[in-house]
Amino acid sequence: MSTVLRHPGVKRLFALNVAARVPTAGAGVLIVVHAHALTGSYAAAGLVAAAAALAVAVAAPLLGGIVDRRGQTAVLVASGLVAGGTYVALGSLPHSAPLGAIAALAAVAGAAQPPTGACLRTLWPDVLDGDREAVRSAFALEAAALELTYISGPAGFLLLAAATSTGAAMAVLGVVLAVGTVAFAAEPASRAWRPDASVGAGGAARGSALQAPGVLTIAAVTTLIGVVMGGIEVAVTAAGSAHGTGATSALLAIWGVGSLVGGIAAARLGGARGARELLVLLVMLGATHMALVAGGTSAVALGALLLAAGASIAPVFATTMTLTGELARPGTTTEAFSWNITALASGVALGSALAGAVVEAAGTGPAFVAMGAAGVAAAGLAAARAGTLQVPAPAPAAAVA
Structure with missing residues (x-):
């Protein structure tokens, strides 16, 4: 593990990526709490959460495929800004907002969830100079660190919601998501990553x-x-x-x-x-x-x-x-x-x-x-x-x- 962290830039790259994923970890439970605050119904809140989760499941491979074809920077910046802005809009909805509007915004935010985790995992072989042992350690370290996001994300944003309002917490989540994703996308390793030039050339299909x-x-x-x-x-x-x-x-x-x-x-x-x-x-x-x-x-x-x-x-x-x-x-x-x-x-x-x-x-x-x-x-x-x-x-x- 220490060998992985000694590679130049790994600590910063890793920290920025994990920070960008804390809002994603907190979004699921906060959507439920915020939707319930707006509608007064847990059944409605469940439908909103389901819309967001389904959108994530459908869109994740599509965004990943675009990264494989076009590179990381544009996809990360665009998805981070769209998802972040949509969460801010979701947090700004009044209590009279119709359920359809709440669910639609939740679905857009889910569909635009930035592929920060997939992008980091794609970077490891390049960042760690192709060292397979170091790459395996990096995956294990990342899996452990994700537990911190799953603990801190929901707890942190729920505490913020209790201290302010669910809408304010949702807006803050959106801003943190956008800023964190753009900051990760600005890292040299992410900006320098390029799709495999051999795929799609000479008749080789990507599939x-x-x-x-x-x-x-x-x-x-x-x-x-x-x-x-x-x-x-x-x-x-x-x-x-x-x-x-x-x-x-x-x-x-x-x-x-x-x-x-x-x-x-x-x-x-x-x-x-x-x-x-x-x-x-x-x-x-x-x-x-x-x-x-x-x-x-x-x-x-x-x-x-x-x-x-x-x-x-x-x-x-x-x-x-x-x-x-x-x-x-x-x-x-x-x-x-x-x-x-x-x-x-x-x-x-x-x-x-x-x-x-x-x-x-x-x-x-x-x-x-x-x-x-x-x-x-x-x-x-x-x-x-x-x-x-x-x-x-x-x-x-x-x-x-």
Whole structure:
């Protein structure tokens, strides 16, 4: 990990990227809170949040594909300004605003969500001079740092909303998103990145990132990981409700801390190695989340189990990111990373709905078991398609005459 951070400009590039993604991490919950404040209805707020999430899932690969063809700067600046401005407009809506207008603005903001994460992952091989070990460590470090955004983003903007108003918090979120994205786009490494000149030339077609069998496998596996993530959030919320809102927040934060610790440990160990490590991590992900059923009604026991379960999350994401970058077809890397965003969002939506139904019908214990089973299913899928996850060995360097 220290080797990665010693590369020139890496700390600044990494910090700016993470800062630009804090508003994105906070947007989901703030949209729900703000829409409820405007409409007085959680059902309406849910529809608004769904519109934003669906727009993100549909548009992410499209924006990633444009980056692969045109470069990062224009896409980042345009999407950052559009998304940021739309969030400001959303925050400025009066209480009399119709639901259609609220949902439409949320959808525009979601569709324009800047591909800052995909762009950073595309940059790592160039920034780290093609050092595969350093790139793997960088992915692990990024996965750990993302937990900080998931903790600080929602908490920070909700606190701002409580101190001012949901509209003011939404406007601030938009400004921070726009400024952070433009600042990242202004970094020399991002501005200097160019699409693969060999793709599209001489009759070589770019095609879709999903034409790479390994990328398709990772997207399918990531969908199941999303089922685990979305479902566990619902099940933990239901389990913590008996102990109060503070208990739920604490339990989810402990889960995030476990992932943060796991990601840091993975980065120190040099990051992921490949398909075999992914399979092991997915089994751990499924088993440890299935074990949450043993927490019963004790918040303390559930917290301890969540800390252990979280430890596999960041390493799993680090491994899927590493494999995506190494398996993507030339000229489609940014789009490939963006498909993972779509897959994760789709899985989270499915897992949330499934867990809600199971909790309602049978309680939190069966919901934990079902979500853990989704993780085991992800491991089974990865094992069945292990052949598509084999990374070709790097070509030997040409001998010097």
